[in-house]
Amino acid sequence: MPYMQSSRKKLFLVRKLSKGVYIIGSGEAKYGELWDRSLREIAVEAGLKAVESAGIRTKDLGAIYMGNSLGGDISMQEHLSALMSDHAGIASEFVPSVRVEASTASGAAAFREAYLGIKSGEYEIAMVGGAEKMTELYGSEIIDITSSIIDREWEAFTGATPAALAAISARKYMADFNVPREILAHISVNDHANASLNENAHFRNKISLEQALNATPIAEPLNLMDCAPLSDGASSLILASENYVKEHGIEGVKIMGSAMSQGEFALHSRKSLYTVEPTRIAAETALKQAGIGIKDISMVEIHDSYSIYGLMALEDLGFAKKGNAREIVENGIGIDGNLPVNPSGGLKAKGFPYGASGVGQIVEAYNQLKNKAGKRQVKNARYAMTHSQAGSGAASIVHILGVE
Amino acid sequence: MGELSRMWREMPSRYRMEGRKCENCSRVYFPPRDICPVCHRDSIGKMKPVDIAGNGEIISYTVVHETPPAFIRQKPYVLAIIKLDEGPMITGQIVDSEPEEIKMGSRVKSVFRRISEDGKSGVIHYGYKFTLDK
Amino acid sequence: MSGIVSYGSYIPKYRVKPDEIARVWGEDPENIKNGIFILSKSVPSPDEDTATISVEAARNALRRGGMSGQEIGSIYVGSESHPYAVKPTATIVSAAIGADFKMFAADYEFACKAGTAGMQNVLGMVDAGMIKYGMAIGADTSQGAPGDVLEYSASAGGTAMIIGRERVAAEIKSTLSVTSDTPDFWRREGQPYPTHGERFTGEPAYFRHVTNAAKMMMERMQTKPEDYDYAVFHQPNGKFPTRAAKVLGFQEKQYKEGLLTPVIGNTYSASMMTGLSAILDAAKPGDRILAVSFGSGAGSDAFHIEVTEEIEELHKRNVTTVRKMLEDVKFVDYAIYAKFKKKIVFGEEVE
Numbered sequence: 026m027p028y029m030q031s032s033r034k035k036l037f038l039v040r041k042l043s044k045g046v047y048i049i050g051s052g053e054a055k056y057g058e059l060w061d062r063s064l065r066e067i068a069v070e071a072g073l074k075a076v077e078s079a080g081i082r083t084k085d086l087g088a089i090y091m092g093n094s095l096g097g098d099i100s101m102q103e104h105l106s107a108l109m110s111d112h113a114g115i116a117s118e119f120v121p122s123v124r125v126e127a128s129t130a131s132g133a134a135a136f137r138e139a140y141l142g143i144k145s146g147e148y149e150i151a152m153v154g155g156a157e158k159m160t161e162l163y164g165s166e167i168i169d170i171t172s173s174i175i176d177r178e179w180e181a182f183t184g185a186t187p188a189a190l191a192a193i194s195a196r197k198y199m200a201d202f203n204v205p206r207e208i209l210a211h212i213s214v215n216d217h218a219n220a221s222l223n224e225n226a227h228f229r230n231k232i233s234l235e236q237a238l239n240a241t242p243i244a245e246p247l248n249l250m251d252c253a254p255l256s257d258g259a260s261s262l263i264l265a266s267e268n269y270v271k272e273h274g275i276e277g278v279k280i281m282g283s284a285m286s287q288g289e290f291a292l293h294s295r296k297s298l299y300t301v302e303p304t305r306i307a308a309e310t311a312l313k314q315a316g317i318g319i320k321d322i323s324m325v326e327i328h329d330s331y332s333i334y335g336l337m338a339l340e341d342l343g344f345a346k347k348g349n350a351r352e353i354v355e356n357g358i359g360i361d362g363n364l365p366v367n368p369s370g371g372l373k374a375k376g377f378p379y380g381a382s383g384v385g386q387i388v389e390a391y392n393q394l395k396n397k398a399g400k401r402q403v404k405n406a407r408y409a410m411t412h413s414q415a416g417s418g419a420a421s422i423v424h425i426l427g428v429e
Numbered sequence: 430m431g432e433l434s435r436m437w438r439e440m441p442s443r444y445r446m447e448g449r450k451c452e453n454c455s456r457v458y459f460p461p462r463d464i465c466p467v468c469h470r471d472s473i474g475k476m477k478p479v480d481i482a483g484n485g486e487i488i489s490y491t492v493v494h495e496t497p498p499a500f501i502r503q504k505p506y507v508l509a510i511i512k513l514d515e516g517p518m519i520t521g522q523i524v525d526s527e528p529e530e531i532k533m534g535s536r537v538k539s540v541f542r543r544i545s546e547d548g549k550s551g552v553i554h555y556g557y558k559f560t561l562d563k
Numbered sequence: 564m565s566g567i568v569s570y571g572s573y574i575p576k577y578r579v580k581p582d583e584i585a586r587v588w589g590e591d592p593e594n595i596k597n598g599i600f601i602l603s604k605s606v607p608s609p610d611e612d613t614a615t616i617s618v619e620a621a622r623n624a625l626r627r628g629g630m631s632g633q634e635i636g637s638i639y640v641g642s643e644s645h646p647y648a649v650k651p652t653a654t655i656v657s658a659a660i661g662a663d664f665k666m667f668a669a670d671y672e673f674a675c676k677a678g679t680a681g682m683q684n685v686l687g688m689v690d691a692g693m694i695k696y697g698m699a700i701g702a703d704t705s706q707g708a709p710g711d712v713l714e715y716s717a718s719a720g721g722t723a724m725i726i727g728r729e730r731v732a733a734e735i736k737s738t739l740s741v742t743s744d745t746p747d748f749w750r751r752e753g754q755p756y757p758t759h760g761e762r763f764t765g766e767p768a769y770f771r772h773v774t775n776a777a778k779m780m781m782e783r784m785q786t787k788p789e790d791y792d793y794a795v796f797h798q799p800n801g802k803f804p805t806r807a808a809k810v811l812g813f814q815e816k817q818y819k820e821g822l823l824t825p826v827i828g829n830t831y832s833a834s835m836m837t838g839l840s841a842i843l844d845a846a847k848p849g850d851r852i853l854a855v856s857f858g859s860g861a862g863s864d865a866f867h868i869e870v871t872e873e874i875e876e877l878h879k880r881n882v883t884t885v886r887k888m889l890e891d892v893k894f895v896d897y898a899i900y901a902k903f904k905k906k907i908v909f910g911e912e913v914e
Binding site for chain 1: 488556
Binding site: 440441444445447480501502503524525540541542543544553555558563 | 576577608609610611612614615618619622646647655658659660661891893902903905909
């Protein structure tokens with residue numbers, strides 16, 4: 026039996042290792058406030074659309090990976106992998122199915138597990154689903170529930186919320202690098218402009234810089250327009266091995282790099298309030314795997330659940346030095362800009378269904394690389410980077426996709 | 430539907446800020462840790478309880494307007510990351526001050542306050558908050 | 564001789580003026596100010612209650628005494644506003660100061676004299692050799708029904724006294740109590756606000772108990788009012804204690820140091836104890852203090868106290884004095900006061 030040595034110098038038994046892993050189909054249920062649709066409905070819709078787009082049948086699936094963050098608390102429903110599999114009519118195929126949870130990066134984590142499952146040689150085809158219903162509850166209870174993505178005992182207990190922690194990072198960042206609120210607002214303005222071209226987006230309206238700056242405060246210095254909304258939504262992708270793609274003559278999009286890094290859980294435990302070290306490490310690793318440099322990236326989908334996280338991500342991913350993300354923003358982040366950022370509309374405007382977003386970002390990258398993004402098509406898109414962050418930056422997952 | 434043991438077991442840290450000191454490297458941790466992230470296995474069995482005085486400095490802060498149910502009467506409230514004199518950084522509310530009085534670098538001291546409660550008939554959860562140390 | 568080894572107080576930062584309360588209820592604020600002589604009263608933050616106030620007072624007492632919670636052998640908390648009807652405040656205090664598992668503790672209730680009843684109890688335990696140091700706390704976040712005359716006075720505060728035989732800063736030379744069944748003020752189980760007998764609270768209740776206890780103490784100690792440097796009485800309003808003092812023959816210079824009600828209102832179980840705390844902040848070795856509490860229902864506890872040289876050690880410690888707490892305040896209007904005091908009712912699920 027052949028053995029291979031990994032970069033971490035541990036021995037792995039290798040059988041039938043798949044050289045490459047490809048995305049061969051995508052599907053999405055519209056993001057938004059979907060009052061008349063249930064969690065199972067949107068998850069099944071996205072999944073079946075992906076199956077259809079890949080030109081396979083559900084019986085071809087080797088495994089299903091479901092990304093979901095808060096289903097237990099919001100919908101009082103765990104075991105979404107079983108729910109999804111059954112209601113997509115796959116139960117009779119007895120396909121292995123598991124839910125992956127990494128808070129707001131759950132979708133990207135599920136995608137990465139599917140990638141690893143195929144790369145290991147265990148599966149030829151896998152489905153990834155990301156689904157979340159954020160709007161099932163009324164009142165401020167949802168703020169407490171979304172605070173499960175930060176340290177419950179030592180952050181949320183004291184009154185911290187995800188927005189509050191982002192605001193604490195923002196204030197420090199703005200003070201240390203003398204960055205005005207306008208730069209943060211640009212991230213949201215760009216998201217809305219792009220989302221206006223995306224029919225699956227939660228918000229289709231453009232916003233002005235002035236609107237972004239003068240919205241209701243949420244956690245100062247951040248206001249409503251700095252914060253991604255509570256959205257329902259589901260996204261799905263079909264992944265296949267290199268053998269499968271070659272045998273069937275499918276032109277997939279290659280997953281060139283996939284990396285995850287995990288750091289300190291609580292913001293107060295980190296050395297810096299505005300550096301997400303896991304993002305830096307995951308990006309560096311993914312680029313190395315892909316064998317390309319940061320300048321080769323044609324477009325990036327970043328995890329801008331809060332505008333400040335958008336700036337921090339641009340720096341930690343390697344597009345700018347710490348404190349200099351404003352240069353990227355000022356050089357143009359629109360679809361025709363120097364670095365197209367969030368052509369999908371991003372978390373702020375496409376919407377932020379926690380467990381779906383990480384998959385949704387890759388759906389966008391896939392469509393862009395397949396030249397199927399319509400009005401928001403990035404010209405000559407060759408390499409796309411996607412970045413999903415868990416909570417206030419406890420973990421990050423970076424993927425690089427490319428067309429050959 | 431209350432929470433008892435989860436809150437009860439943290440009382441020494443919530444009520445009087447009991448932290449941990451790694452006797453291998455002398456670093457102090459609050460919130461408490463069972464393993465020193467610097468010394469790793471060398472710290473096993475050497476993480477001893479240590480009292481934190483509760484004095485420190487505001488590193489950054491926010492004024493929270495969208496609050497979870499427990500804090501609705503205090504809205505808007507100030508939440509800060511504080512560097513304690515013993516070394517660790519923690520998250521906590523700054524009370525009894527208007528947001529305009531708060532600055533990065535302000536000195537604070539800990540106070541004992543009500544944090545939340547399990548409804549009107551449930552247990553009251555107490556813990557540390559901070560006030561400006563003038 | 565046993566006595567007070569250290570002491571500490573805590574008064575919340577917020578204040579409301581009678582003008583604000585009178586404005587809402589259509590009363591003449593001048594009538595109120597003249598009638599009960601209260602110019603402002605303390606208001607607890609929404610996150611403060613008798614337990615948090617007790618802990619802050621206890622910590623100030625420990626800090627001033629340079630002691631650790633481990634040295635405290637008993638804790639008694641007197642209050643009419645314990646956060647739980649069943650489950651002690653004393654256990655919350657003992658956990659918060661890091662007291663030992665081996666510990667005497669209980670909550671007391673005797674309207675406004677539950678804290679001084681605790682002092683007597685701890686003193687007895689010290690004298691009996693059961694403990695080295697004990698802590699008695701009087702603390703309240705008292706309630707007055709909206710629009711009731713009590714709403715102008717019912718306030719919040721707390722004082723902790725550490726009592727022992729060593730390093731005594733103020734010897735308790737003698738203590739006595741008077742007790743009678745006099746229904747001048749009460750709150751039935753389950754009722755949110757107390758009820759009072761209006762003018763009945765005066766002569767048959769407050770004045771009968773306070774003046775008799777004071778006279779009995781002076782008789783026992785063979786003292787006259789002029790033998791005391793300070794006198795402090797329970798302060799349900801600004802008028803009663805000064806009238807009691809005058810009836811007994813005390814001068815303003817003797818009672819003004821401990822008279823806090825005009826600016827902080829009636830802190831109930833903490834009232835006389837906080838007055839005593841303010842006196843100890845100012846006292847010199849050799850000073851004599853007559854302190855008399857009153858609890859509705861009714862009874863009074865009288866103390867004859869003599870200050871020792873140890874008081875100067877306590878004054879050296881960097882611990883907030885009562886006067887200092889009176890300076891750093893924030894005034895709120897009735898709406899904020901109503902929100903803070905939870906007079907605005909939300910749905911059950913909200914808090």
